[in-house]
Amino acid sequence: MDQVDKQIIEELSRNSRITMKQLGEKVHLTGQAASARVARLEDQGIIEGYTIRVNQEKVGYTVHAFISIFTQNTYHQPYLSFLKTQELFVIHNYKISGDSCYLLECQFPSNAVLDQFLVELNRYVNYKLSIVINK
Known part of the structure; x- marks a missing residue:
């Protein structure tokens, strides 16, 4: 990967819908x-x-939350299986080091839906x- 490849990645990161002609220029x-x-x-x-980037508020997601996850044992599969059923709300599930085991980034249409999720x-x-x- 050379400098031109890095420039291409940078330009596509800014606008992935750019035409190849514009990118080339x-x-x-x-x-x-x-x-x-x-x-x-x-x-x-x-x-x-x-x-694509979506304006979450305009599509109805007004509550953005970070949830530090503390597991009770080393078997995490029940938690991970639960998350698969909640893909509508889960943006990222990061496995991390530190005080907690995971950092969950989520979005919800309301506090009531967040409460039900919790x-x-x-x-x-x-x-x-x-x-x-x-933000």
């Missing part, structure tokens, strides 16, 4: 050459996919909740 290549490099980066697994979550683990006040 930004990194001083032809559109065809930029497209070939992007395809190579995809084939090598360096670029794994493309995403009641169910508490069947599997203990937790500490932090709600985002401002």
Whole structure:
């Protein structure tokens, strides 16, 4: 991976919908050459996919929370299985070091839905909740 590849990744990180012609202009290549490099980066697994950013408030998710997860034993599968049923709310489940075992990032349409989620979550683990006040 050379400097041009790094520039391509940086430009695609800013705007993954950019045309190959525009991308090429930004990194001083032809559109065809930029497209070939992007395809190579995809084939090598360096670029794994493309995403969009969604305004969560505009689609109805107004409560953003970080939940520190404390497991009661070393068998985490019941907790992990529960999370698979909650994909609508779970953004990321990070396995971490430190005081807790996981850091769960979630979004909810209301405090009532968050409360219901926490009641169910508490069947599997203990937790500490932090709600985002401002981004």
